[in-house]
Structure formats: structure tokens, C-alpha cells
Amino acid sequence: MGRAPCCDKANMKKGPWSPEEDEKLKSYVEQHGTGGNWIALPQKIGLNRCGKSCRLRWLNYLRPNLKRGNFSAEEDNIICSLFVSIGSRWSIIATRLPGRTDNEIKNYWNTKLKKRLFGSGGGAVASRKEKPSPPAASMDNEETRAPAVAPSCGGGGEDSVSNYSSGCSSASGLMSELDELLQFSSVGLEEMGWLFGEDGDESSFAVAPPAVN
DNA sequence: AATGGTCACAACCGCACAATG
DNA sequence: TCATTGTGCGGTTGTGACCAT
Structure with missing residues (x-):
């Protein structure tokens, strides 16, 4: 059997993130960290997103010290x-x-x-x-x-x-x-x-x- | 100016692994 | 030891921007 999905995909928002969602996620993680549980995090902060999606958004876009722009x-x-x-x-x-x-x-x-x-x-x-x-x-x-x-x-x-x-x-x-x-x-x-x-x-x-x- | 093609980036999907009970 | 759950990873796709015709 396949494993259960990490979240209820049918009710989860997908696609591009809005500035409001970014702000919620960013401010929460900066203040509290992820709490070691990405799955539960979106519920805590009232985001209708999959935990994996939150993790990806944070890692690839929101986290500090990201170097953006052209590669040297x-x-x-x-x-x-x-x-x-x-x-x-x-x-x-x-x-x-x-x-x-x-x-x-x-x-x-x-x-x-x-x-x-x-x-x-x-x-x-x-x-x-x-x-x-x-x-x-x-x-x-x-x-x-x-x-x-x-x-x-x-x-x-x-x-x-x-x-x-x-x-x-x-x-x-x-x-x-x-x-x-x-x-x-x-x-x-x-x-x-x-x-x-x-x-x-x-x-x-x-x-x-x-x-x- | 309109249209089609290409490119670049963001995000999703599914799998494998590690941790935990 | 096994089943379950969460996390991390790489591949792939979707979409908007840009460019050429």
C-alpha cells in the first residue's frame, strides 16, 4: 500500500504564493522556528497550504541569506x-x-x-x-x-x-x-x-x- | 500590434530514507 | 521487528516574461 498523503490535497491551496502567505510563514518561522514539524506548521499559522509546500517556500525563497541573481x-x-x-x-x-x-x-x-x-x-x-x-x-x-x-x-x-x-x-x-x-x-x-x-x-x-x- | 516560440523560475509530485512508537 | 509518519531530495510541470516574426 502506498503511504498516506502528507496532507489533504483536495482542500489545500496550490500554486503561487501570495505576499500575505509569505509574510505569515516568514514571520512565524523567524520567531518560532519550524518546531520540527512542517506538517503541523501551516495549521498553526492559519495557512491553507501543505507542509511540504511551506517547507519548500521557506527553503527556496523566504529564508534569510539567500543569494539571488546571476551565478558567478x-x-x-x-x-x-x-x-x-x-x-x-x-x-x-x-x-x-x-x-x-x-x-x-x-x-x-x-x-x-x-x-x-x-x-x-x-x-x-x-x-x-x-x-x-x-x-x-x-x-x-x-x-x-x-x-x-x-x-x-x-x-x-x-x-x-x-x-x-x-x-x-x-x-x-x-x-x-x-x-x-x-x-x-x-x-x-x-x-x-x-x-x-x-x-x-x-x-x-x-x-x-x-x-x- | 498580434501571435507564436522560447526561456527562466517557482512550485508540485512521488519516491526513498530516517525517526519514532 | 515492523508499521507509521515526517522530512529531504530529484525530476517534472506550469506559468509568466521576453523575444522574434
């Missing part, structure tokens, strides 16, 4: 490097870009970077569902995913939001590993000459992603 070349580089190394683990990539959200990075990749790098061709996009042969074997196990998924730092996950911008001490191992990956990948990409360069060579990525170990 350095950020482009980081995104591309990490994508080559670990695939479409946007949440992990987001931890390397303070102020950026995984959703934002994902959108940016899909709309701009992918085209820039691969032209019109698309490319080998690692899928979490399919779990195909991963871009980098050393990164593709559940242990490497765990630090980014589990909001175990900062106390009970209530402040998991801050993990996006400030990093997470318990994930320091992952971070240092990513540092190494980033260094390697940046060098590798530059050597290949397909990053931000003239013409990208799709096959160099799709067929033979850099092996990390």
Missing part, C-alpha cells in the same frame, strides 16, 4: 565540477554554494549550464531513481548521501535550513572529500578545455566521466 563564473565552475564528480546531487552541490538552493542550482543547470556545456544534446544525467552506473563510484553509496540528507546537526533538524548556508559540522568529512573532488574536477575540466571554453565535447563526459579513485 566561480559558481558555474563549482556546479559543473561537482556535477561531473557526483552527478545530480543538487543538495550536496548546494552545500558548496552558500546562499544558493538546490532548486535554484537545479534550475540553473537545466536551463543554462547543461546547454552551455552540452549544446542541444542533453547528456548523461544521473538519476536517483534509476541508480545507473554513477559518474563517480566512490561517491555513489548511501554513506555519501547521508550527511546531506540527515539534518542531524544543529539539533534535531529544526535548523536544518542553516545547513544550506553555513555547512554542517557532522558533514565535514563529506566536505573535505568534496574539496578534493572539486580540486580534481576543476583541473580536469580545464585540461579538457570544455568548461566555459569554445566547443564542449559531450562525449568526454557522457562516456568517460573522471574517475575519482
Whole structure:
């Protein structure tokens, strides 16, 4: 059997958020936090929204210290490097870009970077569902995913939001590993000459992603 | 000026995982 | 140990803005 839905979708408001809804959510979370329960939060503040929707709105739009606007070349580089190394683990990539959200990075990749790098061709996009042969074997196990998924730092996950911008001490191992990956990948990409360069060579990525170990 | 196509962004959906009783 | 519940994640879709014709 499938699990019960997180909320009564039939009676929930969907679609774009109004300024009033934003204000309610923002002021409440800033004052009280999420209380560790996104499902109950909309009821508390009188929002006719799904808890997941509230969480997403907060993470991607309302939370403080969000950096909005164009991505810098350095950020482009980081995104591309990490994508080559670990695939479409946007949440992990987001931890390397303070102020950026995984959703934002994902959108940016899909709309701009992918085209820039691969032209019109698309490319080998690692899928979490399919779990195909991963871009980098050393990164593709559940242990490497765990630090980014589990909001175990900062106390009970209530402040998991801050993990996006400030990093997470318990994930320091992952971070240092990513540092190494980033260094390697940046060098590798530059050597290949397909990053931000003239013409990208799709096959160099799709067929033979850099092996990390 | 009107229309159609494309792009960029916000939001939703469904799945997997972790926590809890 | 198992069932249930909440959270996090990645993929996908909807929609408004912009641009070309």
C-alpha cells in the first residue's frame, strides 16, 4: 500500500504564493522556528497550504541569506565540477554554494549550464531513481548521501535550513572529500578545455566521466 | 500590434530514507 | 521487528516574461 498523503490535497491551496502567505510563514518561522514539524506548521499559522509546500517556500525563497541573481563564473565552475564528480546531487552541490538552493542550482543547470556545456544534446544525467552506473563510484553509496540528507546537526533538524548556508559540522568529512573532488574536477575540466571554453565535447563526459579513485 | 516560440523560475509530485512508537 | 509518519531530495510541470516574426 502506498503511504498516506502528507496532507489533504483536495482542500489545500496550490500554486503561487501570495505576499500575505509569505509574510505569515516568514514571520512565524523567524520567531518560532519550524518546531520540527512542517506538517503541523501551516495549521498553526492559519495557512491553507501543505507542509511540504511551506517547507519548500521557506527553503527556496523566504529564508534569510539567500543569494539571488546571476551565478558567478566561480559558481558555474563549482556546479559543473561537482556535477561531473557526483552527478545530480543538487543538495550536496548546494552545500558548496552558500546562499544558493538546490532548486535554484537545479534550475540553473537545466536551463543554462547543461546547454552551455552540452549544446542541444542533453547528456548523461544521473538519476536517483534509476541508480545507473554513477559518474563517480566512490561517491555513489548511501554513506555519501547521508550527511546531506540527515539534518542531524544543529539539533534535531529544526535548523536544518542553516545547513544550506553555513555547512554542517557532522558533514565535514563529506566536505573535505568534496574539496578534493572539486580540486580534481576543476583541473580536469580545464585540461579538457570544455568548461566555459569554445566547443564542449559531450562525449568526454557522457562516456568517460573522471574517475575519482 | 498580434501571435507564436522560447526561456527562466517557482512550485508540485512521488519516491526513498530516517525517526519514532 | 515492523508499521507509521515526517522530512529531504530529484525530476517534472506550469506559468509568466521576453523575444522574434
